[in-house]
Amino acid sequence: MNGDIACIGAGYIGGPTMAVIAKMNPGRRVLVVDINAERIAAWNSDNLPVYEPGLDEVVKACRGKNLFFSTDIAGAIKACDMIFVGVNTPTKTFGEGAGYASDLQYWEASARTIAQEANGDKIVVEKSTLPVRTADAMAEVLHTHPEHTFTVLSNPEFLAEGSAITDLLNPDRVLIGGPQTARGRAAVRALVEVYAAWVPRRRIVTTNVWSSELSKLAANAMLAQRISSVNALSALCEATGADIAEVARVMGMDRRIGDKFLRAGPGFGGSCFKKDVLNLVYLCRSYGLEAEADYWEGVIRMNEEQQRRIVARTVKALFNTLANKRIALFGFAFKANTGDTRETPALAVANLLDAERAQLVVTDPKALGNARRDLAHLPHVALEPDPYAAAADADAILVMTEWPCYRELDWGRVYASMRKPALIFDTRNLLDHEALRRIGFRVLAVGRP
């Protein structure tokens, strides 16, 4: 074993994770490879393809020393005994399980390439989130080349976007699932060594492969469920005159509940929550667990309802018609500190507003590139980097992403440039609503009367 590490897939997970592994393991070479040459070129440039606070520094410190980005997939497989796979596993859009199951074609293609190019025994590490029992299927694909031994480990990534580097440097836990065989245990020990370079041993949890795969889906489903629960309560707050911030604070003071992840908002987005919950629904159904599947599916339905409700309240506040009214969406990323827009609630809201024939203008400090692609089906939507220009002549502003820079805006200036009565719908409860009302705004918020 030379200790060097390859990673197939240079995306949101593969790139930052390997950069941190390289930084904390200066004695190992880390080779990150991808079929997408443009993406690799970006990783080798000053303009990294993923925006994460702190990522630039880590990459700059290691790139060309022990961290390398290239398209030479075969070369990386040959050079390393341990190969991470971090390719995309989107929800299937076709065939059996469409809309629920994960599309494993990229994963399987990677496994076949590993089997074909391997020049010796390899440890293959699942980094992408995968349905339970994928490791088994992959082991079967790999063993079509019986001259070498492949040991498949599950090592799901729990990092959240926007805080990827701090999450990686200081993880709550690192989870490694491996086969309960002598070879499996040795492979697990080899992977533990990689993380033990900076993570305290007590935070490195080892389990069997299926517990590891399921734990990742379970953790994300619990977090998503929490957001849907607090959003369901936010609707009741609006109806009754309670305030969700107060209710959440009281709930959070119970140590059994805890105070994290109780922010009501426009619903969860991001590449993981919806996909993982749908995956869980599919798994339950395929084992005949209908009531359990319906339970988890309710988490998704509640999330969509939140976006529908935001638009319904906007329509009502603007005198039951949005036709030709200018509405500015402040923020398009699925949360602050990322340019990622996958499953962003802002897109669902944009589609619903467009159906009401509103004139949309979208502003965001990091996500307009992705927004252009996501909104290509709505060619009349304007994209505007300057929030002041986006707000000019607008009837309403919907704050969709909790970008801190929106707190610093000169809201008096914004108000003066808008059509009256000027409405702000703060779906993230980011702004000072009393101050806005003093300026003259009508203010709507999630979970507040």
Ligand code: UDX
């Ligand atoms: C999530 C998990 O947190 C991470 O462990 C996993 O590896 C990948 O999925 P991520 O999607 O990057 O990470 O972001 P996260 O911070 O979890 O937020 C997900 C969504 O929930 C965002 O749209 C966010 O705005 C929303 N959210 C989060 C709320 O609406 N309220 C909250 O209280 C917290």
Ligand code: ADP
């Ligand atoms: P994630 O959020 O899981 O990291 P991304 O979509 O950001 O997902 O990244 C996945 C990466 O995997 C993409 O850059 C894609 O080009 C790459 N990829 C997909 N299939 C293969 C493959 N067979 N070989 C190498 N790279 C692949």
